[in-house]
Amino acid sequence: MDSHVEEGCSSETLTFMELAIEQAKDALNSLEVPVGCVIAEDGKVIASGRNRTTETRNGGVIPKKKKKRVDVIWTRIGDCISIKALKTSNLPSLYSWTLIVVGTSLNFLWQATRHAEMEAIDALLEQWQKSGLSVSEVAEKFSACSLYVTCEPCIMCAAALSILGIKEVYYGCANDKFGGCGSILSLHSSSSKLPKSGNIAQRKDFKCTGGIMALEAVSLLRRFYEQGNPNGRGMCWFISITSTLYEDLEAKLSG
Amino acid sequence: MKKHTTDMWKIIHIPDKLPIPPNQQPTVNVLASVIDPKHANTLIRRLNQIAPLKNVCHVKRIRKKHLEGGKTQLSVILCLASEDNSLLNSLPQDVQELSDSYQLSPFVTKVCKYAATSKEEWEEQCKLWPTSYHPPTYNIDGITGFSEEDSLSILSFMKVAIELAKSGDGLIVNAAVIVDPSVQQIITNGCDQIFSWHAPMNKTCIRNDCIEQSTNLDSHQSNGVASTVTEVLPNASPSEPESLSCAVSCLNPWKWSEQQSDTANSYYCHPLRHAAIVAIESSADRDRRLFPDLGDAEEKSFETSQSSHVVAMVKRQKTSVANVEKKEADPPNMPSNSVPERPYLCTGCDIYLVWEPCIMCAMALVHQRIRRIFYAFPNPNNGALGSLHRLQGEKSLNHHYAVFRICVPEEALDIAGNRKSC
Numbered sequence: 001m002d003s004h005v006e007e008g009c010s011s012e013t014l015t016f017m018e019l020a021i022e023q024a025k026d027a028l029n030s031l032e033v034p035v036g037c038v039i040a041e042d043g044k045v046i047a048s049g050r051n052r053t054t055e056t057r058n059g060g061v062i063p064k065k066k067k068k069r070v071d072v073i074w075t076r077i078g079d080c081i082s083i084k085a086l087k088t089s090n091l092p093s094l095y096s097w098t099l100i101v102v103g104t105s106l107n108f109l110w111q112a113t114r115h116a117e118m119e120a121i122d123a124l125l126e127q128w129q130k131s132g133l134s135v136s137e138v139a140e141k142f143s144a145c146s147l148y149v150t151c152e153p154c155i156m157c158a159a160a161l162s163i164l165g166i167k168e169v170y171y172g173c174a175n176d177k178f179g180g181c182g183s184i185l186s187l188h189s190s191s192s193k194l195p196k197s198g199n200i201a202q203r204k205d206f207k208c209t210g211g212i213m214a215l216e217a218v219s220l221l222r223r224f225y226e227q228g229n230p231n232g233r234g235m236c237w238f239i240s241i242t243s244t245l246y247e248d249l250e251a252k253l254s255g
Numbered sequence: 256m257k258k259h260t261t262d263m264w265k266i267i268h269i270p271d272k273l274p275i276p277p278n279q280q281p282t283v284n285v286l287a288s289v290i291d292p293k294h295a296n297t298l299i300r301r302l303n304q305i306a307p308l309k310n311v312c313h314v315k316r317i318r319k320k321h322l323e324g325g326k327t328q329l330s331v332i333l334c335l336a337s338e339d340n341s342l343l344n345s346l347p348q349d350v351q352e353l354s355d356s357y358q359l360s361p362f363v364t365k366v367c368k369y370a371a372t373s374k375e376e377w378e379e380q381c382k383l384w385p386t387s388y389h390p391p392t393y394n395i396d397g398i399t400g401f402s403e404e405d406s407l408s409i410l411s412f413m414k415v416a417i418e419l420a421k422s423g424d425g426l427i428v429n430a431a432v433i434v435d436p437s438v439q440q441i442i443t444n445g446c447d448q449i450f451s452w453h454a455p456m457n458k459t460c461i462r463n464d465c466i467e468q469s470t471n472l473d474s475h476q477s478n479g480v481a482s483t484v485t486e487v488l489p490n491a492s493p494s495e496p497e498s499l500s501c502a503v504s505c506l507n508p509w510k511w512s513e514q515q516s517d518t519a520n521s522y523y524c525h526p527l528r529h530a531a532i533v534a535i536e537s538s539a540d541r542d543r544r545l546f547p548d549l550g551d552a553e554e555k556s557f558e559t560s561q562s563s564h565v566v567a568m569v570k571r572q573k574t575s576v577a578n579v580e581k582k583e584a585d586p587p588n589m590p591s592n593s594v595p596e597r598p599y600l601c602t603g604c605d606i607y608l609v610w611e612p613c614i615m616c617a618m619a620l621v622h623q624r625i626r627r628i629f630y631a632f633p634n635p636n637n638g639a640l641g642s643l644h645r646l647q648g649e650k651s652l653n654h655h656y657a658v659f660r661i662c663v664p665e666e667a668l669d670i671a672g673n674r675k676s677c
Contacts, residue, residue, distance in 0.1 A: 110542055110543060111536065111539035111600075111623070112622040113622045118527075122525075125524075129523065135450075135511065135512065135524050138524060154622075155618040155646070156614075156615050156622060159508075159614040159615035160527050160615050163509060163511075163526055163527060165509070177653060178653075184649060184651055185644065
C-alpha cells in the first residue's frame with residue numbers, strides 16, 4: 001500500500017515535489033486549479049506541467065489585455081482592487097451596465113482534460129520527437145521516468161501514466177473524488193483486475209507513493225476553493241452593479 | 256450501397272450497475288395457495304388487510320396459471336414465510352383462520368426479493384411469480400427508449416463514426432464523433448492518432464489537419480445535414496491486410512510500445528492520442544475558433560443585453576445539469592441560424608465511438624461533461640463503460656453520462672474475423 005510518511009522521503013523526492021508545488025502556485029496565479037507536476041529522469045527534471053484547462057493549448061496564455069478594465073475579468077466578490085481598476089477604465093458613464101463575474105473562466109474553460117500530468121507528458125513527447133527518438137526509445141525513456149505531482153493523479157491521468165509505462169509516481173494529497181491511484185480506482189496496480197489475457201500487450205504497473213508534502217498541496221487547493229473556483233459550476237457569481245451602486249462603491253473606496 | 260440495413264441496429268442502455276444475471280436474482284419464501292376463482296376478490300381484500308406484502312410491493316398477490324385444456328388456475332400469496340426454517344410452514348393466526356375457512360392448502364414458494372430494474376429481469380421474475388415492473392423514468396433522454404426519429408439520427412451518427420474508423424489507410428482505428436443533439440449537428444470528430452502513418456513530423460501540422468477537417472465539417476453542417484465525412488479524409492480502401500486492422504488504441508492501450516521500430520523515426524508517435532481524446536481537443540479548438548474574442552468578454556459584460564446572453568448561457572448549463580439529476584425538459588432549443596452560444600465544454604453533447612473507450616478516454620469524457628456516449632463494439636479487456644470498469648456508475652465523480660451500445664453487425668466494418676485476432 002502507499003506509504004503516507006514524509007520522514008522516509010529522500011531529499012531528492014522533496015526537492016522535486018517542491019518544484020511541483022511551484023508549478024501548482026503558477027496555476028493558482030492563473031486561476032487554474034492549483035495542481036502541478038514535474039517529471040524526472042536520472043535525478044534531473046526533464047519536464048514540468050500544471051493545470052491548463054482554461055488556456056489555449058499552444059501555450060498561449062489568454063492575453064492580459066492592455067486595457068485596464070480587463071482586470072475586471074478576474075474580479076471576485078469583495079475584491080476592491082478590481083473595482084479600482086474599473087474606475088480607471090473608460091466606462092461609458094451614462095450607460096447602465098451589468099458587470100457579471102461568472103466564474104469568468106466559464107468563458108474560458110476550454111478543455112477540462114488539460115491536467116498538469118498531460119501538459120508535462122505532451123511537452124516530453126514533443127521534446128523526444130524533436131530529438132528523433134524511436135517508439136521503442138520513447139517507451140524505454142518513460143520506463144525510467146518518475147512523476148512528482150501535488151495531487152493524486154485522476155483516473156484519466158493514472159490510466160495515461162500506466163499506458164506510457166512510467167516507472168513511479170509520487171503525489172502530495174489524495175484525490176477523494178477522482179483519484180486513480182488508490183482513492184477511487186487503483187490503476188497503478190493491475191492485480192485487482194487482470195484481463196483474461198491472450199496475446200495482448202501487458203498492462204504496466206507503476207510504483208505509487210502518496211502523502212509527500214500533502215499539507216502544502218492541500219493548502220494551495222484550499223486557497224483556490226476558498227477564493228472560489230471560477231470554473232466551478234457551483235461558483236457562479238453575479239454582481240449586478242448599476243451606475244448608482246457603482247457610485248456607492250466608488251465613494252466607499254475613496255472614503 | 257450499404258449492405259447492412261439500419262433495421263438490424265439496436266440501441267441498448269448500459270446501466271450504472273452491473274446487472275445481476277436475471278436468473279440469479281435474490282428471492283424470498285412466501286406461503287401461497289391455490290384458490291377458487293370465485294373467492295379471489297374477497298380473499299385478496301382480506302389478505303391485504305391482515306398480511307400486507309411489506310417490502311415486496313413489486314410482487315403481485317395473485318398468479319394466474321394457464322393449465323392444459325384451456326383451464327386457468329389462480330393462486331394467491333397468503334403471507335411471507337418465516338425466515339426460521341422450523342416455522343416455515345406456520346401461518347399467523349388470522350391468516351390460518353382464513354385459510355381454514357376457505358379450505359386452502361398452503362405451500363411454500365419463492366418470489367423475487369427486489370423489484371426488477373430491467374425488462375429482462377422482470378421477465379425472469381415472472382417465471383417464479385408475477386411481479387410488476389416500472390421502467391426507470393429518471394434523467395437523460397433515451398434511457399427509457401428512443402423515438403423512431405431519435406433512433407434514426409443516432410444510427411446515422413454512428414454510421415459517420417464507422418466510416419471514419421474505416422477511412423485510414425487500410426487501417427481500422429477507433430473513431431469519435433461529437434454531436435450536439437439539440438441541433439442535430441456534428442461538432443467535431445477524431446480518429447486514433449497514436450501513429451499517424453503519413454502524418455507530418457510536427458504536431459502543429461497534425462493539429463492543423465484536425466482543424467481543416469472540422470472546418471470542412473462545419474460547412475457540411477451549414478446545410479443542416481450531417482452527411483458523410485469520408486470525403487474530408489484521405490479516401491482509402493478498407494480491409495487491407497489483416498495485420499493492419501488491429502490499430503484500435505482503446506482495445507489495447509499498451510500496445511504502442513511494442514511497435515516495430517523500423518519506421519519509427521519517420522512517424523509521429525503519441526501513445527495517448529486516442530480517438531476520444533483527439534475529438535475532445537478538436538472540439539475545444541473549434542470553440543476557440545468560433546469564440547475567438549472571448550478574451551474580450553468584459554466588453555460584452557458591460558452591456559446589459561450582452562450580459563443576459565451570458566446569463567442565458569449559464570442558465571442553459573444549469574438546465575443541462577438539472578437534466579442529469581432530475582427529470583426536466585430538454586435543453587433549450589437554440590435558433591440554428593444565429594451565432595451559437597459558447598458551449599461550456601461538451602455539456603449537452605453526445606459522443607459516438609466505434610469501440611467502447613478505455614478508462615483514460617472514459618474519464619476524459621467525464622471531465623469534458625459529455626452527456627451521452629454511444630458505442631458500437633464492446634472492448635472486453637479494457638472497456639471502461641461496462642466491460643472492465645463501469646465509470647458511469649462511479650458515484651464519487653462530479654458528472655455522469657448515460658451510456659448506450661448500438662449493436663452493429665460486424666460486417667459494418669468489413670473486418671469480421673480480423674477483430675478476433677486482435
